[in-house]
Amino acid sequence: MSATDTAPQRPRSFxxxxxxxxxxxxxxxxxxxxxxxxxxxxxxxxxRLSNLNLILLDxxxxxxxxxxxxxxxxxxxxDLSIGSxxxxxxxxxxxxxxxxxFPAWVAxxxxxxxxxxxxxxxxxxxxxxxxxxxxxxxAMDLVYRGLALxxxxxxxxxxFPDLITDIGRxxxxxxxxxPVVIGIATMVGGYFLLTRTYFGRYTIAIGSSxxxxxxxxxxxxxxxxxxxxxxxxxxxxxxxxxxxxxxxIQATSAPYFNLHVIAAVVVGGTSLxxxxxxxxxxxxxxxxxxxxxxxxxxxxxxxxxxxxxxGVVIVSSVALYTWMQKKDRDGAKGLLAGLSTPDGQKMLRxxxxxxxxxxxxxxxxxxxxxxxxxxx
Amino acid sequence: xxxxxxxxxxxxTKRFGGVTALSEVDLTAxxxxxxxxxxxxxxxxxxxxxxxxxxxxxxxxxILIDGQEVSFASHAEAIEQGIDAVYQTLALADHxxxxxxxxxxxxxTKKVFGMTILDNKRMRTETERVLMDRxxxxxKSLDAATESLxxxxxxxxxxxxxxxxxxxxxxxxxxxxxxxxxxETARTLKLIETLRDQGLAVILISHSxxxxxxxxxRIHVQRRGRQVGVVRTADSNTQEVLGLIVGAEEAx
Numbered sequence: 198m199s200a201t202d203t204a205p206q207r208p209r210s211f212x213x214x215x216x217x218x219x220x221x222x223x224x225x226x227x228x229x230x231x232x233x234x235x236x237x238x239x240x241x242x243x244x245r246l247s248n249l250n251l252i253l254l255d256x257x258x259x260x261x262x263x264x265x266x267x268x269x270x271x272x273x274x275x276d277l278s279i280g281s282x283x284x285x286x287x288x289x290x291x292x293x294x295x296x297x298x299f300p301a302w303v304a305x306x307x308x309x310x311x312x313x314x315x316x317x318x319x320x321x322x323x324x325x326x327x328x329x330x331x332x333x334x335x336a337m338d339l340v341y342r343g344l345a346l347x348x349x350x351x352x353x354x355x356x357f358p359d360l361i362t363d364i365g366r367x368x369x370x371x372x373x374x375x376p377v378v379i380g381i382a383t384m385v386g387g388y389f390l391l392t393r394t395y396f397g398r399y400t401i402a403i404g405s406s407x408x409x410x411x412x413x414x415x416x417x418x419x420x421x422x423x424x425x426x427x428x429x430x431x432x433x434x435x436x437x438x439x440x441x442x443x444x445x446i447q448a449t450s451a452p453y454f455n456l457h458v459i460a461a462v463v464v465g466g467t468s469l470x471x472x473x474x475x476x477x478x479x480x481x482x483x484x485x486x487x488x489x490x491x492x493x494x495x496x497x498x499x500x501x502x503x504x505x506x507x508g509v510v511i512v513s514s515v516a517l518y519t520w521m522q523k524k525d526r527d528g529a530k531g532l533l534a535g536l537s538t539p540d541g542q543k544m545l546r547x548x549x550x551x552x553x554x555x556x557x558x559x560x561x562x563x564x565x566x567x568x569x570x571x572x573x
Numbered sequence: 574x575x576x577x578x579x580x581x582x583x584x585x586t587k588r589f590g591g592v593t594a595l596s597e598v599d600l601t602a603x604x605x606x607x608x609x610x611x612x613x614x615x616x617x618x619x620x621x622x623x624x625x626x627x628x629x630x631x632x633x634x635x636i637l638i639d640g641q642e643v644s645f646a647s648h649a650e651a652i653e654q655g656i657d658a659v660y661q662t663l664a665l666a667d668h669x670x671x672x673x674x675x676x677x678x679x680x681x682t683k684k685v686f687g688m689t690i691l692d693n694k695r696m697r698t699e700t701e702r703v704l705m706d707r708x709x710x711x712x713k714s715l716d717a718a719t720e721s722l723x724x725x726x727x728x729x730x731x732x733x734x735x736x737x738x739x740x741x742x743x744x745x746x747x748x749x750x751x752x753x754x755x756x757e758t759a760r761t762l763k764l765i766e767t768l769r770d771q772g773l774a775v776i777l778i779s780h781s782x783x784x785x786x787x788x789x790x791r792i793h794v795q796r797r798g799r800q801v802g803v804v805r806t807a808d809s810n811t812q813e814v815l816g817l818i819v820g821a822e823e824a825x
């Protein structure tokens with residue numbers, strides 16, 4: 198009986214020790230950067246208590262969905278239908294209250310259950326009908342959005358009972374807003390689910406290696422369905438909070454929930470390739486996106502730049518994670534070193550050709566241009 | 574030799590449609606013994622093992638455990654009877670820590686306010702105990718993800734998962750050293766000896782005759798779906814076994 202513990206002792210480098218925390222360090226660094234930048238440029242308006250409240254209120258809306266999306270993405274899945282689930286369940290709830298006079302405390306759980314049902318449909322389409330998740334949920338996004346439009350017929354339903362506005366924008370006196378409490382509670386619940394339950398454990402195992410999970414007797418399909426059901430219910434909660442926040446809902450509400458939530462989760466360090474989950478990271482990711490959007494508003498930058506900024510943050514953070522996870526950095530010599538290889542040269546010429554053609558066409562257009570004609 | 578073998582497979586035949594993968598193969602394995610199964614690709618090693626572990630069902634023939642005839646409808650039933658396998662892929666989830674992997678699919682739980690939740694602390698101490706007591710392995714860190722372990726350590730975790738069930742009597746290992754370097758191979762062979770000394774019947778499938786001669790007690794040779802010989806390792810040599818594998822003796 199001899200020991201097998203004599204693996205060569207190698208000194209744990211900083212990168213080794215930091216590795217488990219990368220997921221949290223990434224968004225934290227970016228949050229700090231925003232804080233520093235705003236501290237220099239616009240401290241008075243950004244750090245006001247009321248503005249802090251605004252940031253939290255905005256972030257709270259996405260927290261339940263980011264929590265559930267962490268599970269879906271960790272299982273190597275994706276759900277693009279959450280915006281439509283939020284809108285459809287919000288619309289249905291609104292109709293139950295306004296049209297059929299359901300009490301709010303009944304309509305709210307009905308909305309959540311409807312969301313769970315839509316998630317169940319997504320999950321069954323993916324696991325039973327074997328439709329790839331990307332296509333399946335994209336198609337169901339159209340279906341749910343279409344149904345919402347059919348039901349609401351362009352109506353805006355507004356003025357809801359207190360319970361719903363409380364959920365969306367209520368304030369605990371002298372404390373934080375109620376939706377923030379709900380959001381943080383769902384994140385804490387998600388953390389518990391991830392680390393302490395069969396569901397969380399199997400979620401990581403399935404994302405890590407579906408074949409191994411199957412071999413150890415885990416019901417892969419059942420646990421995938423669970424994740425989509427959780428996602429659906431969380432999306433419905435998001436729709437409910439949005440309805441309460443605006444005290445109104447229409448069929449076209451919540452258009453970009455899916456990309457915003459996926460961005461927050463991915464920025465938080467949950468791997469799109471599965472198996473690597475970070476609930477704390479998702480929380481930080483949601484905060485980061487809300488802080489960034491709020492910063493753009495505070496700086497009075499045109500609304501449309503928000504979309505540009507979100508995209509840039511997603512691409513750069515995913516690129517950063519990929520780079521950090523690459524173990525062998527010897528001989529990489531930075532980004533530009535690749536240009537001197539033959540393949541890099543070809544790519545360079547190819548890129549130059551595209552830009553060259555564009556410049557030539559612009560020049561041609563300028564040469565032939567006459568007086569501008571108003572398009573109206 | 575007079576005692577009843579722990580496992581006895583009698584005249585096992587397996588046909589897949591028109592293809593006969595195994596014909597009338599006999600196999601015996603005894604407690605406290607390492608039985609190696611060797612043979613060329615397509616000789617029927619894997620099929621034989623999959624029948625023993627309940628993944629496939631034999632077309633003809635019977636399996637006896639302790640002299641009692643059994644039949645397995647599934648892998649789970651074989652595990653209930655104390656037969657488990659460590660696959661070549663190890664079936665580990667690389668992102669989970671070793672303790673989570675060891676109990677994957679069979680987690681320890683506790684009740685808190687009537688809710689069943691995972692008992693991560695107990696799974697950790699149990700993992701440490703099983704690795705040390707049964708396999709003599711101590712991992713440097715139980716917190717790191719399994720992907721950061723060496724090949725031999727990963728193997729140890731996979732074996733620990735199989736031996737954790739107290740009823741385990743037969744452990745099948747499919748090519749355990751195929752992806753390992755010399756040092757890790759030596760450690761894995763040592764693990765096999767440790768398990769044998771604890772009274773398990775170990776069935777080892779391997780392409781490496783060096784490993785087989787180092788660790789096994791008997792060698793079962795398969796060729797083209799037939800059992801062409803069982804030799805005692807001590808009385809044989811590589812030449813003879815190689816001859817059986819390629820069929821040279823038969824032709825001579």
